[in-house]
Amino acid sequence: MRRRTFVGAVGGSAIAGVAGCLTRDGDGSDDNDGNADPEPENPDLEGELRVATYDSMVNGENPAGPWLKEAFEEAYPDAELTWTLPENGINDYIDRERQNADLDADVYLGANIDDLVRIDDTLDDGGLLRELNVDRIDNAERIRDGLDMGDPHGRVLAYDTGYICLVYDENVVDEPETLEALTEPAYEDALLAQNAQRSDPGQAFLLWTIDAAGEDGYLDYWRDLEDNGVRILEDWQQSYNGSYMNGQRPMVVSYSTDQVFANEYGYDMSRHQIAFPNDQGYANPEGMGIFERASELDLAYEFLDFALSNDAQAVIAQRNVQFPAVESAYVDLDEEFDQYAHVPPEAVTVGYDDLRGNLGGWTEDWAREFAGR
Structure with missing residues (x-):
């Protein structure tokens, strides 16, 4: 570009x-x-x-x-x-x-x-x-x-x-400055996410939380998200087009190019704000x-x-x-x-060497507790 x-x-x-x-x-x-x-x-x-x-x-x-x-x-x-x-x-x-x-x-x-x-x-x-x-x-x-x-x-x-990020409705919630903020009362029943075993953005968001909270802390982080009312749907289509675009919740795990899509179709840009918690995107x-x-x-x-x-x-x-x-x-x-x-100020990803031998276990442990919630 x-x-x-x-x-x-x-x-x-x-x-x-x-x-x-x-x-x-x-x-x-x-x-x-x-x-x-x-x-x-x-x-x-x-x-x-x-x-x-x-x-x-x-x-x-x-x-x-x-x-x-x-x-x-x-x-x-x-x-x-x-x-x-x-x-x-x-x-x-x-x-x-x-x-x-x-x-x-x-x-x-x-x-x-x-x-x-x-x-x-x-x-x-x-x-x-x-x-x-x-x-x-x-x-x-x-x-x-x-x-x-x-x-x-x-x-x-x-x-x-x-880049995976959060898309949010600024009429309902403020921009979350950190991933940890998503566990706070201001974001209760706000977030839509995707099944990490079925969805690319869902898995990317899970890996982002593993990068942030560590292999030993990410499940505790997700328990806090669950206590705060995160809703996990099967894939991006269901969470974005099925729920977020219908106003069911004010925040969704999605892509940092979301405003390109919103501009093309003339959507209200206040409902298509981009958040990079921790100044990061996956x-x-x-x-x-x-x-x-x-x-x-x-x-x-x-x-x-x-x-x-x-x-x-x-x-x-x-x-x-x-x-x-x-x-x-x-x-x-x-x-x-x-x-x-x-583009996020910092691009984060979990690389091949760290995923090798771990990815299946991480997603299975996550799914055992949270998939379909």
């Missing part, structure tokens, strides 16, 4: 680094100076490229997916891009890999850090998605610092990022990778490069209402996006 650089101070157990660091341990066992997938002299750019992603990338009002398909096929006229929408996200492919079943996909678009952890906690370490040779992806060098997703096996590149980059058993490897690499191109980054950012992954100089977005998309 022009006029603003979306790089926050990275605190806690934060991700760091640049996309160019994405190689496996580099023991020299692969070709191309230790990188996987050396670039062929005559790449095969014909055939059907199957891209797995989430539903809102393809369906709904003005999603990015149809544009990506049309523009990619225009750039590669001998190729056809086919979307596939796994019902349970990356878990569907983990199950298929365990059963040695056909994956029916070449590229996965929409991987979070926790998806990589889930793969490695379930399958062989570094499995399912292949190590990327970023030398084959020219646009990878334009990815902003801080969006390396921390994968030690170099399987993914970020294509956008969002960074949630989305990544893309290529399956180990991809049948259209060359086209898959071309798609990853295409997704980081100027036009594709602008379309993904504006239609997904997320921030671009590449440096601002390469992306020309609407002035309204620049005005209404907010």
Whole structure:
């Protein structure tokens, strides 16, 4: 984006680094100076490229997916891009890999850090998605610092990022200055959150509280939230569109780009105020990778490069209402996006190393007490 650089101070157990660091341990066992997938002299750019992603990338009002398909096929006229929408996200492919079943996909678009952890906690370490040779992806060098997703096996590149925050109605409650404030009487029966086992923002908010309260203190914090009347719904759709937008509560866990959406539809901005408790927001980059058993490897690499191109980054950012992954100089977005998309003073995330071996236990312990409350 022009006029603003979306790089926050990275605190806690934060991700760091640049996309160019994405190689496996580099023991020299692969070709191309230790990188996987050396670039062929005559790449095969014909055939059907199957891209797995989430539903809102393809369906709904003005999603990015149809544009990506049309523009990619225009750039590669001998190729056809086919979307596939796994019902349970990356878990569907983990199950298929365990059963040695056909994956029916070449590229996965929409991987979070926790998806990589889930793969490695379930399958062989570094499995399912292949190590990327970023030398084959020219646009990878334009990815902003801080969006390396921390994968030690170099399987993914970020294509956008969002920040989890609180959205609140200033006519009803004041801006909470800290996470601890949410347990106080001023916010009794105010907060809507999501199931951390079913929802990306719900899990991000849980991890944010773990970063703040510690592994030994986060359940006590959530008990205080529960005593103060937090309501936990199954997913973001239910909590935001189903409850918050209907005025049932004055605060919801959501995204810091909420005002972009509110401005587009002419909503009352007083009901779409952005809060960054502790001057923080939880960074949630989305990544893309290529399956180990991809049948259209060359086209898959071309798609990853295409997704980081100027036009594709602008379309993904504006239609997904997320921030671009590449440096601002390469992306020309609407002035309204620049005005209404907010970045926290400090971006926090719990990184791969801390999630590995812990994520499942943390969410299960949380769900045992709080899911569905």
